[in-house]
Structures are given as C-alpha cells and as structure tokens.
Amino acid sequence: MKPFIKLLPLLFFALVISGCKNQKQVSEHETLRNDIDSVMMTIPDFSGVVLIASKGKPLYHKAFGYRNFETKVPLDTTDIFELASVSKQFTAMIMMMLKEENKLTYDDPIKKYLPGLPYSNITIRHLLTHTSGLPDYQAIMDQHWDKTKVAGNDDILRYLKEYHPPIVFKPGEKYEYSNTGYVLLASIAEKASGKDFIDLCRENIFTPLGMKNTDIRSLEEKKLIENFAFGHIYIEEKDRYLLADSFPSFNYTIWLGNRKGPGRISSTSADLLLWDRALYQEDLINQETLNDAFTPMQLTNNSLSIYGFGWMLKNDTDNRIVFHTGSNPGYNTKLVRFIDQDKTLIMLCNNAHAEFTLLANTLENLVGK
DSSP, X not given: OOHHHHHHHHHHHHHHHHHHHHHHHHHHHHHHHHHHHHHHHTOTTOOEEEEEEETTEEEXXXXXXXXXXXXXXXXXXXXXXXXXXXXXXXXHHHHHHHHHTTSOOTTSXXXXXXXXXXXXSOBHHHHHTTOSOOOOHHHHHHHHSOTTXXXXXXXXXXXXXXXXXXXXXXXXXXXXXXXXXXXXXXXXXXXXHSSOHHHHHIIIIITTTTOTTOEEOOHHHHHTOXXXXXXXXXXXXXXXXXXXXXXXXXXXXXXXXXXXXXXXXXXXXXXXXXXXXXXXXXXXXXXXXXXXXXXXXXXXXXXXXXXXXXXXXXXXXXXXXXXXXXXXXXXXXXXXXXXXXXXXXXXXXXXXXXXXXXXHHHHHHHHHO
C-alpha cells in the first residue's frame, strides 16, 4: 500500500476533529453575539459603538443610537469619537518610545525637562503611574485663567509655577489619578524630542499603524468631519438629549482646548483595534519595554498600585486584563484587553449613558468568561 493511502484515515480523522473544533468555536461565537444583543436590547437609548474581537478578528461590531440627536442621523461603526482619558495610553507609549531611544529615563526628575516647577522629587515614573501627588491643574486654571482665551500646556505650566498649589502627598506614597501628570508628560516628551507632541503621536503611532481616522484635533477640525460623533447629555426637564458643548458648565473643554497629554485624541473602533494588535507585536517598542506598561507601581509602603504606564490593571492571575476608561462631557469610553485570551472589548459612547459602567462590566464579563 502506498504511504499516502496509509495516511488517508489519519488525515480524515484530523479533518473531522478540526471541523468539530471549528464548529464548536462558531457556536461559541454565535452564542456570544446573541448574548450581547440581548444585553444591548435592555438599554434601548444607548448611543455608541461596541466592538468585540478575538485574536484581532471582530466577533461583534455594531452601532446604536445617533451621531446627532437633533437631526436623528444614525451612528455608524466608522464614526469618530472623543476618547477622553483612553488617550493616556498613547501618551505613555510616546514616553516608552523615547526611553528606548535613550532620550529619557523613567527615573529622571521632571525638573530636568521642566525647570521652575515648585515640586521636588517627582520623576517621570511617578507621572506615568499617577503616584506624583501633583495638584489638579484644572482647578487652578478655572480660578485664574481668562476663559476668553484657549489654554495649552505652556499656559498650564506657567500657572503651576505662578500659583504653585501645594502637593497632595509625597511622590510614590499612593496612587491618585492625575490629569496634571499627563499634561507634564506631553511637555517632557516635547523637550526630550524637540518635536510637538501632536507630531510625535502622528509620526510614531497613528501613521505607522494605519490609524487613518485617529488624531488630536481642535474643535474647529472636529466640526469639519462629517462622521464625528459629538457628545450629548440627557436633560430631564426637556426629555431629550442636547449637545454637551451647548452647556456653559462644560466650556472648560473649549478654554482648555489646546492641552496635550491627558486626553483629546479622537478615533474609531476599527483604529483602536489596530492599536490593540500592535501591542501584541513589536511594531512600536520591544516586548520588554511594553511589559513596564502592564506592571503595577510599587509604592513607598511596598504595596502595589493598580496602574501601570497608561493602563489600569486587574488583579487576575488566571487572565491578565488591562483596561482604561474615559469620560468627557457627553462621552464615555472603555478599552479592555484580555491579554492571555487575546480578546478585546472596545466601547465608544456619545450620550454619556447613565448605565454605561454597568453595561461595560456586563459585556466585559461575557467576553472574558
């Protein structure tokens, strides 16, 4: 008997086993899609995009609600959303890239790049991990800034020097989320590289990864984009959603509209999936450097924080999970990476839904099970 003929039963058996596995996987994916649809039906007024992927392939990708609640233009999965604080992981990536280029070290004192700040013993590592103890820059700007003008990082730094609000705690003592720290990181990146932070993001992340719909945009630039999903807020007295930027209380997004580092990146769900895939490869930095982003900070009392470099960390020994949330007037955002399972959950919401956190947790449990 010819060798090939001898192998036929084995090949047939292998194909049967493979087919059964594929069929089981298809069945599991279909069940997941049905489960998610059932969950989404319980929140009929949710407006946004949900993308769930396994090994980089979308299993679920749907849009709900409206791009504009006044005109009732429906949302599309290709629409662009404000990411808010999900932007911080890109700021952290720029710092890691500069570290690989030997243009800075994590333990450099911030005064090396930003002289004149009235804060001692704070390092780049403290800024990255939200353990710096820096005060909230927005409170100082709100109190003293001329709101007919648009402030940027240089203005924020100048006001921190001029009014020197006191430090909240000693650097490294504890974790406390700090937008101020990420403003300083973007400014340090500019000093270390000699380039504008927006150009750094474009040249080193967005363009190389093919993230064609991702950028740090001004308010004027956003208004020129037809498929930009602007944030909306529900007003109970009027029983409808209105544009968030129509409320004076949210004008800080305008008069702080040139800040860089803690937010302001806008993107699509598909572009964020490209970003997710790059983090499984060494497209931007090597794996050893990337591991720092997913490693908790050790505090001065030897306990571990819940934050790496631009990523929140879940204490799950069976499945490493890293994530970040974002919140701007009218927006909620969440990106979850189930690293060991190679699964991804991306949620972009433009009506600041009251049940967003509950919905996000529910979907996260479904994807990660």
